[in-house]
Amino acid sequence: MRWMILAATLTLAAGSTASQAAQIYKWVDAQGVTHFDAQPPVGQSAQELETQKAVTPPPPPPVRTESSQEQQTVDAKVKKQIAAQEAKRKEYCETQRTNLAQLQNNPRVREEVNGEFRRFTEEERQARIAEVKKSIDDTCN
Incomplete structure (x- = not known):
């Protein structure tokens, strides 16, 4: 039971930080519309936004029991x-x-x-x- 709770917690923690690990760019186009994307626009300056880096927890040690x-x-x-x-x-x-x-x-x-x-x-x-x-x-x- 404890292993299931630990596995679920690790899965949720990894899933929530993984989406924050990507680089995000912000720019405004010629019509004044603000865009956010993982790729900077070609031929136009973009502002690089700070994001949190994902921290990967170490894998749990293997359990050797009876x-x-x-x-x-x-x-x-x-x-x-x-x-x-x-x-x-x-x-x-x-x-x-x-x-x-x-x-x-x-x-x-x-x-x-x-x-x-x-x-x-x-x-x-x-x-x-x-x-x-x-x-x-x-x-x-």
Whole structure:
């Protein structure tokens, strides 16, 4: 909670002083209109106005506490889970690519149903090829 308050305070302080750090010029044109701008006019004299310079506060030192160690432990666990999921995804993709090759190269594909082998019709084989291609496109790319 204290860190959030400190971060909000630093953000507000930096934002309010940053707008005051730019150089401002003042001049009056031929019609008598006074102008203020960050760029002086070309071929005309301008008065340089004093502005406050922004003071950048030093960054807060990194905090090393037990919660940092706990966070590192959690991070390591999450990275391990992500690596395991990625390995499973790669294995699945490899299996699907093998299945696709078998379906495309073998017009006499069989499937085991209730302990008996049954041959796919051409329509079933083409439908299964489309399903496997979609699965590969959705998961493996």
